[in-house]
Amino acid sequence: MQPHEQHKPYQADGSDEPYALTLAGAAEAVRTRRISPVELVDSVLKRIEQVEPRLGAFVTVTADHAREAARKAEAEISGGAPRGPLHGVPAGLKDLIDVAGMPTTASSRVRARHRAETDSTVAARLASAGAVFVGKTHTHEFAYGLTTPQTANAWARERVAGGSSGGSAAAVAAGAATFTLGTDTGGSIRVPAALNGVVGLKPTYGLVPRYGVTSLAWSLDHVGPLTRTVEDAALVLAALVGHDPRDPASVAAPPVDYRPGAETDLTGLRVGVPGNYYFDRVDPEVEASVRRAIGRLEELGARLVEVEIPMARYVQPTQWGLMVPEASAYHERTLRAVPGLYGADVRVLLEAGELMTAGDYLRAQRARTLMQQAWREMLKTVDVIAAPTVPLTAVESGRPTVTWGDGSVESVSDAYVRLSAPADITGVPSLTLPVGRDAAGMPIGMQLMGRPFGEATVLRAGHAYERTVPALGLAPAA
Template sequence: MQPFELSLTEASRAVRARELSPVELTESVLARIAAVEGRLSAYVTVAADAALAAAARAEREISEGGPRGPLHGIPMALKDLIDAAGMPTTASSRVRAGHLAEHDSGVAERLGAAGAVLLGKTHTHEFAYGLITPQTNNAWDPGRVAGGSSGGSAVAVAAGGATFAMGTDTGGSIRVPAALNGVVGLKPTYGLVPRTGVTSLSWSLDHVGPLTRTVQDAALVLAAVAGHDPRDPASVSGPVPNRFRGGDGLRGLRVGVPRNHYFDRVTPEVEESVRGAIERLAELGAELVDVEIPMARYLQAVQWGLMVPEATAYHERSLRATPDLYAADVRILLEAGELTSAGDYLRAQRARALMRDVWARMFDGIDVLAAPTVPMTAAEAGQEAVEWADGTTEAVSDSYVRLCAPANITGIPALTLPVGHGRAGLPIGMQLMARPFGDATVLHVGRVYEESVAGTGRLAPLAVPLAA
């Protein structure tokens, strides 16, 4: 096994045991990037020299005083919305040509303090305003979409081009590409991870979180980056999960199985895999509870009613000054936001408040909600719509956001992890959600599940030679 094939947990253990040096690990991951990047295009920028220097520094620190923690000397990537001092933050857009970050984002600061090694910046759908990431190809099938908007981060992790990566999630932008590329993605509770120095799409829906190979890996990253930051007005002082929930497996834990919304308009292979995974949770000791998803008919309207005007407000000046620099799909959405009335936006905010309340009551009867992450596997590149068995037609992006948006609207933690593959061999993800600050609970359930199945942390089987 080559070092780039190791999960974060495995690599950290090897570094701690002095069986693997940060330099050896970083060199292996950089070689993997060189081998697959031409086919996948996960990265905007690869800072190889800086990464090797940071790895050498980490190696000296570990040799002299031992590791600071599990991320010390571990190579990782940042979505190119997240500032790192001295590096461009392009948001994968011509609008940001020539931009250079003066300071680290809050997340980059914390990862740096933990000793992580920054490899570079990964592609996003332009300004995170989309679910495709058209610059990047799916790690399992380059003819398919990577998902978005954190597509580059998901593909880098799935292909072995980063031991872990950070993304952002406004309507599913961590979970969608994670599910489509067969990796783990965590959208933490709103405000738990600071967004200081992170380019915004929609301030009231934006979250920052990790994409990793295993649930254990996600927990290690979350512990390093979570916590209050006074520079982020939405930052909270909630509990930072630093260990998994105790207990005897899943015994006594109530898993909600939705009767509506989440299994409406999903492909048979997704439904089969996710229901099979839910049954596995029952075999592991969980009690399954049927639940009705409240206010389901309003979810899409509320998501768009919040996101569209907030995004347009953020881009107001540059949209007027340089509209031609935006990609057509993003410019259309930004211009549409100018037509949203203040009354519409306020109604969406009121509906969100009601939704949070009724969802909190739903969680009085369950500990975790389990559901598909996305209704179908990765679409073919260029596919614009999907036709469902009931005769309805839906845009691919609307399809991908539909099952993820509720967790953004309500601010609850949501974890996606791989639970199977479709007929074409493409990954399928299951989403686990809990009440606000129940991050440790979703991580616990996800870890118990993944420990019960084979193939955890598997890399995408790229049809290219493994780096030597």
């Protein structure tokens, strides 16, 4: 099959407007002088004005800062000093990520007067690569939730954007940023990416430094990109990796070329298909779309191997057993000083975490260690694991539960975190990409998980898939 027009490389949806460019397309257009960074940034800022009243993706839009940075990028490029594919490209940052001189609100009244004194590592690295920050995107308060209530789904304003990086995902899906950064502790990059029909990458734990990023749970937190294509995710990841001693979890991984090539032949790639857990209590339309996508990987030459997910019954208790007490410890002082400034849902979770014992937390850590060991053994038999990202598409805002075919009732938050949590607990890389829509037109996502530091492999598999199917395109403005 020939690559779809999306990857040739130009507009994501056939539009002539610069905001519709993919990152790779924008980089090529800037490099060949078909468009200037100023034109690109102006187009994205106008798109933000157009969609933001409906979308609610941004805490703040830094238009003046962005235009100044775009003019600087244009002068550098014109002067023969290009910095690479991110140079002059508009980006949004989840409002947990510090940029010197800008507020970091975490979408909370608790942070109303905060202003960052220094850049986070990831913001500094993007700025060094020439990226232009157009604004800070909404998060579920302090990243402690799966819906981001301030933000509408890019495809249907009455449905949730997902969380906690809901603003980051919706902005990319609507063309209000060429790419964004999010954080992922229990699925907070991949859940909103799947629900909004964009690509989201949670890297291996420790690969991308978290210095200057507000924490939810230190032993589970990751930072990663949300983009329109897998190739774009690879371009952003390359700018973010590298050891930083200010993050105790940061690792010095060997240099890797993350950008996937044009080849779509997956011969020799072993794709694990879970026989348990990942297809349990999953909407039939989601399962059908993901299984078709797995079939496409097989058509491209991959060999399918059934795998059993180890310790599946312990996933959710381990996730909550780690995240809840770590979050409560982080917020201990402010929870006592200004409890009324927290939203009710987050305050309840933080207070509940203070009731957990040290024994409960240590048991969760032991379970995580055993789970990591078991996943390493499982991943010796396959190169990637393919599964649904979330068990159902974006629900209506305010809907508290979902009832499954077996009669069981699950909270929406538990449903959304259920399939994404294993990659956070084990620390393995996980990529989500769109693989269809349901009958209501809502996007469906498939995640590809790999071995620790196996980002190049999951990106290669995802890129091969997306090059052989029609692109989802941008969400509508209205």
